Amino acid sequence: MYLGISRKSVLVTAASKGIGRAIAEEFVSEGAKVAICSRNKEHLLKTSDEIKNKFGVEVLWCVCDLSKRKDIENTINAVNNEFNGIDILVNNCGGPPRGNFLDFEEEDWQSAIDQVFLSAVTATKLVVPNMMEKEWGRIINITSISVKQPVDSLILSNAVRTGLTGLAKSLSNELGKYNITVNNVAPGYTLTNRLYELAVSRAKEMNTSHEEVLSEIAKGIPMNRLAAPEEIAATVVFLASMKASYITGCTIPVDGGYIKGL
Ligand SMILES: NC(=O)c1ccc[n+]([C@@H]2O[C@H](COP(=O)([O-])OP(=O)(O)OC[C@H]3O[C@@H](n4cnc5c(N)ncnc54)[C@H](OP(=O)(O)O)[C@@H]3O)[C@@H](O)[C@H]2O)c1
Known part of the structure; x- marks a missing residue:
């Protein structure tokens, strides 16, 4: 299937490892220009070296703590300068800690909100004006099966990620007329x-x-x-492609059938 994204520029956040990294690799394999970010420079260097060895292509990397607004701004500016805009934004993040309701204080909730929700709000707000000008864009949030079926002892994830799901649906209503799609991919156990x-x-x-x-x-x-991380990545890249031009406002579980509801 021709996905039509070979000249598109992509930022995948929290992508030095795991699902984010697999997504970055899948975009590289489709010929897109890819930028990744995460907190740890050594992780980023190792990942970008390994991607170069595997595909013969450089990825742009930026040190960025997604719980810090300034870091996100610096990252988006750096990617904009290098790639002349961002066509596809994948909002991934580190997962909040495990625990039940009484385990957490207000600062834990704030930190989960900063990392999972506000990071996506900030990054999205910074890329949308350029997408509107170009009348093309893809925003894909990596959430979790927990938005459809809460996972025991992951109360921070269960609660905060549903906010992002609501945001994506609302944004898809606002941005559809600019040919910008907004979707969530909800991984199962990966x-x-x-x-x-x-x-x-x-x-x-x-x-x-x-x-x-x-x-x-x-x-x-x-x-x-x-799941293998590559199985999540394949869905993300499809949603970013020209072939997914009429899919917006959706949460797509990639969970091997784990969610029990219809
Ligand atoms: N694996 C699963 O079964 C599963 C299922 C459902 C949902 N999810 C969710 O999917 C997301 C990715 O999970 P994963 O399994 O791929 O995790 P992972 O293997 O632990 O990788 C997490 C990535 O996020 C980066 N990161 C962590 N905190 C960050 C921060 N504050 N700012 C910037 N980058 C940060 C890490 O790099 P640095 O250490 O360099 O910052 C790393 O690249 C998480 O939100 C997770 O909760 C995972």
Whole structure:
């Protein structure tokens, strides 16, 4: 399928590892100009080197803590300067910590809101005017199955990501007439560092191994396995493509059938 994004410029946030990195690689493989950002310079350098070795292409990287507005502004400015605008914005972020309601204080909620919600608000606000001028754009937020079916002991994620889902739907109403689509991709359990760390933490509580925890999770998924990050990435790149020109305001779960609702 011809996706038609080979000359498009893309920023994938929180993309030195895991799902974000897989998304960046998928865009590179489609010939797009790709920028990535995250907090840790060493992670970014390693990732950009590995992408160069694999595809023979440079990605632009920027150190950016998504909970800091100034960092986001600097990143978007740097990408705009290098690529002359951003056609496709993928708002990914680090996941909030695991825990239940009484585990968290107000500052924990604020930090989850900054990282998950306000980071996407800020980045989106900075790229939309240029997309409106060009009358083309794609905004894709990486959320979670937790927006459709809350995940036990992930109360920060369960609560805050639904705000982003509402924002995307509202924005899709505002921006459709400019040929800008806004969608969410909601990953299910995906084999990354984040899932590994969550499994280690749950294993300690249950006095078992993280392998056992992951195997139990897989048993509860109709596809009977965890996702590979590349499977999330393929959906994101499709939504960003010319072929997805009439899909907007949607949340697409990529979860192996995990969500039980219709
Ligand atoms: N894996 C799953 O099963 C799963 C399921 C549903 C939803 N999700 C969500 O999908 C997102 C990505 O998850 P993942 O599994 O790919 O996580 P991951 O493997 O832990 O990777 C997280 C990425 O985010 C970056 N990052 C973390 N905090 C950041 C910050 N404040 N500013 C900028 N970059 C930051 C990290 O790089 P640095 O350390 O260099 O900053 C890294 O590149 C998370 O929000 C997660 O909750 C994951």
